Amino acid sequence: MFCKFRLAVIQLQVSSVKADNLSRARRLVKEAAGQGSKVVVLPECFNSPYGTNFFSRYAEKIPGESTQVLSEAAKENQVYLVGGSIPEEDGGKLFNTCTVFGPDGEVILKHRKIHLFDIDIPGKIRFQESETLSAGNSLSVFDTSFCKVGVGICYDMRFAELAQLYSRKGCQLLVYPGAFNMTTGPTHWELLQRARALDNQVYVATASPARDETASYVAWGHSTVYLADVRQQIPITSQRRNDLYAVTSAQEGSS
């Protein structure tokens, strides 16, 4: 089942002042809901600058200050709120974690970034999330009154198998809070979203922090929604040769 609804992606200005980030997010969720949005998506690291030197300083337990704000914003505005991500501290480890809240303000999902962003492009960008973060180990799907949704965070979008598994689980919308940069953004950000949408014939939505040229990590921006609504016309789901190939999850059978 898929019902029509309005989705908002919030390209939030993220500063080094956590309280400002939280109040800005709260105000914009209200504004999006006021315009009829039923599902609202915040960017990766919406409460903290994005950088390995910031994660431990901004990290919180869940539930904590930031998720409390998200819960209240979801409830006050009666929306499903995909709360971007925050640095989470749990058991002495740090994670890059997305929480999702229902219109009643209850948390319905916690997704920890599965694929850590470790890249080294000489002369351009070196970023090693694994220096401070641990990876999550679960696929994350939630139901809304409109459709089923699969969640990944930023680098997770590069892994086609994850999107394929979400699609096979019945997701018609994939959301990726993300923060690509000025090197990978221009070449891959849009291309990856279109690829995930086209391969799986699902909607894909991404929310990025707004670009801030003074930040240590300059986000590419360009939050987007992509649609590949050709399921009937080009029925690749039923044409798939499951007798020849398969994508399986180590969690298969347990979910």
Ligand SMILES: NC(=O)CC(=O)C(=O)O
């Ligand atoms: N920031 C990320 O997790 C991913 C990214 O910027 C990229 O894949 O490029």
